[in-house]
Amino acid sequence: MNNMKTQKIIFKRDEGWTLVEAVLTIVVMAIMMLGLTIVLMAFREHLDRSWSVRVMDQYGNDVIEQLSHQLRNAVDVEVRRGRGNTHKIDIKFLDPYVHDKYNYEYWEVDTRAGKVMINNRPVDIFYPPSSPGRGESFEIVQFTMTPYGQLTPNRRERTDSYRRNENFLNATYDVRLKLRYNRNAINPGERNWSYEREYSNRVYMRNMNLVVKKGILD
Amino acid sequence: MTMKVITWRQDEGSVDLMQLFVGLLIISIASIGTFQSLFYGYDQLDFNMRYRSAVSIARSYVEYWQGRIHTDIDFKDRPVFSGNQGDPEVFLLDERDPTTTYDDVYCEVAYSPIIAVDHETTEGTDFYKFSVIVLWSEPNDYNGAPHQIVFSAAMVPAGL
Numbered sequence: 001m002n003n004m005k006t007q008k009i010i011f012k013r014d015e016g017w018t019l020v021e022a023v024l025t026i027v028v029m030a031i032m033m034l035g036l037t038i039v040l041m042a043f044r045e046h047l048d049r050s051w052s053v054r055v056m057d058q059y060g061n062d063v064i065e066q067l068s069h070q071l072r073n074a075v076d077v078e079v080r081r082g083r084g085n086t087h088k089i090d091i092k093f094l095d096p097y098v099h100d101k102y103n104y105e106y107w108e109v110d111t112r113a114g115k116v117m118i119n120n121r122p123v124d125i126f127y128p129p130s131s132p133g134r135g136e137s138f139e140i141v142q143f144t145m146t147p148y149g150q151l152t153p154n155r156r157e158r159t160d161s162y163r164r165n166e167n168f169l170n171a172t173y174d175v176r177l178k179l180r181y182n183r184n185a186i187n188p189g190e191r192n193w194s195y196e197r198e199y200s201n202r203v204y205m206r207n208m209n210l211v212v213k214k215g216i217l218d
Numbered sequence: 219m220t221m222k223v224i225t226w227r228q229d230e231g232s233v234d235l236m237q238l239f240v241g242l243l244i245i246s247i248a249s250i251g252t253f254q255s256l257f258y259g260y261d262q263l264d265f266n267m268r269y270r271s272a273v274s275i276a277r278s279y280v281e282y283w284q285g286r287i288h289t290d291i292d293f294k295d296r297p298v299f300s301g302n303q304g305d306p307e308v309f310l311l312d313e314r315d316p317t318t319t320y321d322d323v324y325c326e327v328a329y330s331p332i333i334a335v336d337h338e339t340t341e342g343t344d345f346y347k348f349s350v351i352v353l354w355s356e357p358n359d360y361n362g363a364p365h366q367i368v369f370s371a372a373m374v375p376a377g378l
Contacts, residue, residue, distance in 0.1 A: 050260065057267055064274070148282075156307065167376070168290035172282070196316060202278035204285035209376045 142178035325354035
């Protein structure tokens with residue numbers, strides 16, 4: 001055993017790297033960095049899109065919920081044509097505090113700014129975002145209020161609407177808001193991308209068919 | 219006789235092979251955890267969007283039946299009053315990718331039997347009550363029970 005030699009295999013030399021080792025290391029590192037950059041860029045793109053879609057979604061739900069709430073309390077409504085595929089909605093409802101006093105709300109779309117206005121004031125001052133990214137834009141494709149059975153993709157509802165009576169049809173409306181988020185290509189090799197989503201609610205304006213409403217308006 | 223002792227650790231400082239492996243392993247596990255949590259978060263946000271759509275659909279269906287009870291219903295029409303839970307309607311809940319229809323998420327919407335509520339202190343029917351049920355399954359969720367939203371509502375006929 002005394003003659004036994006001990007030999008260590010070590011994985012590092014003290015003399016530094018050869019040219020081949022250095023070049024190989026740089027190549028491997030470059031490939032890794034390239035892969036990482038592509039993954040991170042794709043992830044950032046996904047994150048940006050997702051964020052903007054959430055902002056749009058929040059706004060769409062907000063507008064539709066506010067409008068539905070007002071319509072449920074309304075005693076009368078008038079729908080007029082607006083710019084593009086939009087309607088102007090004039091809502092008349094009783095003042096909750098003052099007897100025999102009416103309040104009015106005029107809903108319309110500012111198509112140029114891409115926002116819904118109530119009495120010439122935006123529903124949400126933070127939409128669309130004031131500083132969107134390059135190539136980003138938000139637009140309102142549709143803002144309509146139509147009687148039950150019209151403009152619906154559901155065939156059963158359309159058929160059903162022919163069987164409903166006048167009182168029901170005069171008081172039941174569908175409100176629709178369709179928003180679109182555009183992300184245009186900026187760099188070579190990119191593609192335009194857009195996401196469209198429709199927000200809708202059905203409202204039965206119960207005050208339209210109440211005896212009390214007739215008394216108020218007469 | 220020569221004996222070779224293989225040591226995976228080196229004494230001159232810097233990183234040896236074992237340290238490199240362990241380091242890479244730790245970074246990989248941390249990266250997988252981070253990305254998994256991010257995707258889980260996105261899934262939850264998507265679920266939240268669908269949930270709000272389902273609430274909107276349920277609310278709209280409730281409005282329809284409230285309108286019907288209020289102004290436009292035949293009180294002798296027994297099939298209408300028995301609900302449609304056996305044959306629910308199908309609505310599009312979420313169009314995930316607009317370029318394809320394969321990943322669309324649909325929901326089933328039904329209403330329960332419409333029940334006349336008659337309080338003893340008053341004469342005749344006081345109001346009618348019913349529930350609307352929306353059921354849907356989340357994508358990639360094959361084992362769990364479907365998600366459900368139930369809205370209970372009541373309405374009086376306009377003549378009451």
